[in-house]
Structure formats: structure tokens, C-alpha cells
Amino acid sequence: GAVVSQHPSRVICKSGTSVKIECRSLDFQATTMFWYRQFPKKSLMLMATSNEGSKATYEQGVEKDKFLINHASLTLSTLTVTSAHPEDSSFYICSAHGGGGYTFGSGTRLTVV
Amino acid sequence: GEDVEQSLFLSVREGDSSVINCTYTDSSSTYLYWYKQEPGAGLQLLTYIFSNMDMKQDQRLTVLLNKKDKHLSLRIADTQTGDSAIYFCAEATSFNKFYFGSGTKLNVKP
Numbered sequence: 526g527a528v529v530s531q532h533p534s535r536v537i538c539k540s541g542t543s544v545k546i547e548c549r550s551l552d553f554q555a556t557t558m559f560w561y562r563q564f565p566k567k568s569l570m571l572m573a574t575s576n577e578g579s580k581a582t583y584e585q586g587v588e589k590d591k592f593l594i595n596h597a598s599l600t601l602s603t604l605t606v607t608s609a610h611p612e613d614s615s616f617y618i619c620s621a622h623g624g625g626g627y628t629f630g631s632g633t634r635l636t637v638v
Numbered sequence: 639g640e641d642v643e644q645s646l647f648l649s650v651r652e653g654d655s656s657v658i659n660c661t662y663t664d665s666s667s668t669y670l671y672w673y674k675q676e677p678g679a680g681l682q683l684l685t686y687i688f689s690n691m692d693m694k695q696d697q698r699l700t701v702l703l704n705k706k707d708k709h710l711s712l713r714i715a716d717t718q719t720g721d722s723a724i725y726f727c728a729e730a731t732s733f734n735k736f737y738f739g740s741g742t743k744l745n746v747k748p
Contacts, residue, residue, distance in 0.1 A: 531680070559735070559736065561736075561738075568642070568726070568738045568739055568740040568741060569681075569726065569728075569736075569738040570738075571735055571736065571737070574735065618680055618681065620736065627730070627736070628683075629673075629680050629681040629683075630680055631679060631680035632679070632680040632681075
């Protein structure tokens with residue numbers, strides 16, 4: 526079946542640095558990828574939708590300059606958390622649309638210290 | 639955005655049935671999904687139902703959809719300790735966006 530690989534699974538970074546999270550569709554082409562953030566004991570929140578070759582569409586309240594999304598190919602989308610702060614610590618999950626459905630990555634646990 | 643609501647906790651004994659409920663607000667939802675999340679892991683798709691269906695059964699899982707009341711439920715028969723996890727319902731809108739509930743933490747006691 527369709528597989529989405531998300532990397533890294535865990536990352537700890539210092540406050541003020543940037544972190545890049547990759548989301549790859551391994552056996553299908555993903556024309557659209559979605560990025561979600563999960564707050565503790567709360568739901569997954571859709572952050573942005575990215576279409577290959579075009580700018581991402583951000584949900585209301587999500588800072589596009591802070592969460593940079595690049596979808597340069599049909600199999601790869603990246604989320605870069607710039608100038609990370611402790612409040613950015615969260616679980617980030619990507620989802621790819623293609624191959625007949627939606628497939629989620631395994632998530633990235635980001636801890637900013 | 640769309641509101642999807644679930645109760646936060648459910649505790650059952652092993653062998654009993656579990657019923658997790660979900661309500662949503664967007665009447666244009668195309669598909670409704672149930673996902674399972676184990677600690678530290680991503681989302682695992684359990685099952686889904688198309689919005690024009692009332693029920694779907696898949697082994698131990700039964701999904702019921704009441705479109706009039708915008709109510710979705712997931713029933714797990716013969717619940718096992720391995721079923722302990724957080725269960726998310728989600729609706730997919732016509733714009734291919736997913737909106738998730740807050741998740742129901744299922745605790746299965748031996």
C-alpha cells in the first residue's frame with residue numbers, strides 16, 4: 526500500500542535555530558501534501574496545504590514566515606520551523622494525497638530547549 | 639473551521655465492546671474516518687465511511703453514521719488490551735482537507 530516516510534521522528538533543537546522536517550511519498554506521487562500539528566491532549570490542527578510546484582496555502586493563524594513549506598517534487602514536501610521557540614515544541618504530522626487516498630507519516634516530535 | 643467533537647476518555651474491560659462517539663458540523667463532508675494513534679506513533683487508518691452510507695463493518699470494527707444528526711460512532715467488539723490508544727475521528731471536506739476531533743483515549747483494563 527501507499528507509504529509516507531517522515532523524517533526525523535524526533536528532534537531536539539536549541540531555541541533560535543531552524544529545523545527541517547521531510548515528508549516523502551515512497552511509492553506514489555503526491556500532488557498535494559498536508560501538514561498538521563498536534564497540541565498536547567488536543568486535536569490535530571491543519572497548518573497548511575501544499576501543492577507541488579506552487580506556494581503553500583496556510584490556515585488562519587499559522588505564520589507562513591515561521592513555518593516554511595516547500596513542495597518541490599511530487600514525492601517530497603518539507604516543513605522548516607524557523608527560529609524555533611519552546612512554544613513550537615509539538616508533534617508534527619504530514620499527510621500525502623495520492624495513490625487512491627490519504628496517507629499519513631509517522632510524525633515528528635519536536636522539542637525546542 | 640469545522641468543529642469535530644469527541645469525548646476525551648473511555649475505559650472498558652477486556653472482552654467488552656467499546657463505542658467511541660463523534661459529532662461534526664460540516665454537512666458537505668465526503669468521507670469520515672477513524673484513526674488510531676499509539677504512543678509516539680503516527681496515525682493509523684482504521685476505517686472510513688462514505689457520507690452516503692449508514693454503516694460499515696470491518697472485522698471487529700463497526701462504523702455507524704447518522705447524517706441527519708451529524709453523528710459518527712466506532713464500535714470495537716471484543717476489545718483487547720492492544721486496542722488501548724487514542725482514536726481520532728476526522729471528516730474530509732470537498733476541498734480535501736481533514737478536520738480532526740480531539741481524540742478519545744481508550745483504556746482497556748485486563
